[in-house]
Amino acid sequence: MTDAFPQRIVCLTEEPTEVLYALGEEHRIVGISGFTVRPPRARREKPKVSAFTSAKIGEILALKPDLAIGFSDIQADIARELIKAGVEVWISNHRSVDGIVAYIRRLGAMVGAGDRAEAYAQRAEAHIAAVREAAAALPRRPRVYFEEWDEPLITGIRWVAELINIAGGDDIFPELAREPLAKQRILADGAPVIARAPEIILGSWCGKRFRPEKVAARPGWAEIPAVRDGELHEVKSPIILQPGPAALFDGLDALHRIIAAWAARGPGRRTGVAR
Template sequence: MFMAQFTAKAVPTATASVGQLYPRRIVCLAAEAPEILDRLGAFDRVVGVSGFTRRPPGVRMKPKVGGFVTPDFQKIVALHPDLIIGTSDLQADALAALIRRGFPVLALNPHRLEDIWRNILFVGGAVGLQAEAERLTASLQEELRIIRDAVRLQRRPRVFFEEWPDPLISGIGWVGELIEFLGGEEIFPELRERALAPERVVTVEEVAARRPDVIIASWCGKQADLAAICRRPAWQELPAVRQGHIYEVRSECILQAGPGLIEGARQIRQILERVAGS
C-alpha cells in the first residue's frame, strides 16, 4: 500500500514536461514585477500583488497581499504561491521570513538601468520565458534610444529630482542616468552610487546652492505637492521656482523599475524640452 501511494504521487511529477515545472502561481511584492510578467505574456500566472502596485491596468483586479513593506503573510500563504518576486531593499526582512517558511523567492535589487534590464532577464528565466525576456529588454532599450534621438535641446538644463519631501531625498541611480541620457544635468550625480534612500538625503540649502533649472518631483506612492515645493523659503530665488519649472512624474512611471520607465522617459524628455526652450 505504501508503494502504491508513492507511485501515484511520484509519477505525475516524474513525467511532467519542462514547461509544467515553471512557476504557475506567482505573488509579486516588487511593484514592477506584474508589468514585467504582463509584457512577457505571463500575467495570468500572477495570483497576488502588493497594494502599492499600479501597473499594468489589470493589476487592480488581482488579490492584494498587504502593503509594499508590510505584506500579509497569511494572505500570501493562502494563495499557495510557487514563486514570490520581491525587492531585497525595503522588503529584505519580509522576504527572509518567507524563505524560512519554505517559499521560493526571487529578490530583485535594481539601482541602475543595467539592473533593470538584468532583472527582466532574471524574471523571464525564472518563469521559462527567457527568449521573450531578451526580446522585451531589447525592445525597451530601443524605445529609449528613439526617445533620446528625438530630443531637441538648446542647452543642458540642471535638474533636481525629488523622490521624497521629508526628509528630502534625491533620485535613485537609474533616474539620474535617464536624466543624463536624455540631455539633462543631474545636480547630485555623486549620489547615484548610493543605493539606499537614507544615503541620498539632501538639505534644502544644498539644493539651493546647486541652483536647478527644473525640479521634477516623484513622491513614491503619493501625489507630489508642487505648490508646497514652490513655497520652500530657501528656494524662492531658484531658477526652477522663479520660472515655474516644477513638474511631477508619477512614481509608477519612473520609480518602478520595469517597462513603465519608458513612459517616465517620455515625460522627462517633454519637461527638458520645455525648460531648454525658455
C-alpha cells in the first residue's frame, strides 16, 4: 500500500528532527538544520541544509522535499522561498510547555505515527508531573533570572519561564516571558535584574559559552544574591532553547537539579564555584 504521508521531509529546525527520530520516522527526513545535535546520529546521517535565519534553498530543492518543517516568524522568509518553489511548508509557532506537547502529537499525526506520538507525549507529561511533584517538596523556591543573550540582555521565552516554575523556581520577568519575540524581551540595562534580586542566574547564550565571570562583573551586580552566593549556572542551549522534547526532558531536569541544590544549601550559602 502506498504511504499517504510525507516521504521526504526537510527539518529547518532541531525539534522536528528530534521528534521524528524518537518516533522511528527518521527515514522520512532528507535534510536537517545545521544546529541539530539531537540525536547525535542525525548529524552523521542527514545533510545539513539550513541555519535558523537562512537556508540553502537550492540544496533543499535538489532534495525534492514534499514537506518542509520550520518554526516561528523568524523563518518566514525561508518559508516564502520554498512555497514559491512549490514546496509544502509547515511553520509551527508554539511558545509554551503545553504547546510543545501538542506539537509532538501534531507532528506524529502528520506522518501517520499518531499512536506513537501520543505515547511519547504522555511520557513527556508524566515526566513534567514527576518533576513538578518533586519541586513541590522543596523547602523554598528561588527567584530565577534566565538570560538568553548578553548583548543586549534578553530574558527567557515563555516555555523556559514555565519550565523554571515546574522545576521549583519563580522567573523574575513573568511579564516579559509572555512576549513571543526576542526583541520584546530586551532589557535596556541591568537595573531591573538588580532590583528583582534573583537568587539564581541561569545563562543560555543561544549557542555561545556562558561566561559567569562577565555577568558577575557587571556594574552593580555584585549586590545581587545570585552573584554574591555564586549561583550562576549555564544551561546548554540545545536542551532549553528549542521548543521540542529536549526542553521537556533534559532541560527540565537540568533546571530542577540546579534549583534543588540551591534549596538544599540553605539561605546565603555560597556554592564555592560559579558555573
